[in-house]
Amino acid sequence: MACAALYGCTVYQPAPPARVGPTPYQVSLQRKAQIEHRIATQHHRIDARVSQGYIDPGYGGALHRRVDAIQRELNDMASQQGGGISGEEQRVLNEQLDGNNRRIGR
Template sequence: MKKLVRALACCALISSLAACVVTRPPRSSAPAAARPSARELGAQRYRQVNERIDYLNRRIDARVDSGAYPPPDAAPLHHRLDVIRREARDMASQHGGGVSEEEQRVLNHELDNAARAIGG
């Protein structure tokens, strides 16, 4: 009788272990996140450049408001940013609404120089 109980207990234990090994995790039906296209990346770079130009324009205005320099000194700085924005727009028009990595690097270099001129 004891042997029968032990044998049944062992069978139950082994079958429960086997069930753990055999069971597969459910598959996820969600698709992997799609990478943005080259066009979307170019448009994103263009937006980043424009956002930075907007930020620098606000910085110029804040420095004029705080009296750091007079309004006539701000006009050439605003003009410089307008020229950079025009360059970015021209570059974007050649690439379907976005800029390449190299063009963004060039524009950011120009914006770095403008930011140094603005001070802060």
């Protein structure tokens, strides 16, 4: 009897709340973009320091190769993550770039 009374009722589910902020995939792409920006900045700084005479051209070339190795590592990580990188991977790359930054600033 109770089932018959509910037969004509329609229950509406509320819409799920709208997502606020970027998706996890967008965040991983933003992390990659931040690292790429740091890499480009380091290449520019190395070139500037060499042209100003603060860094020997041979040492500048070694620094460029180190930054290129970090770029390859970034690309390897991103290819495994669908184009972006995780927070832990970003931390590791930032530590490597920080070390390189200290070498550039000598």
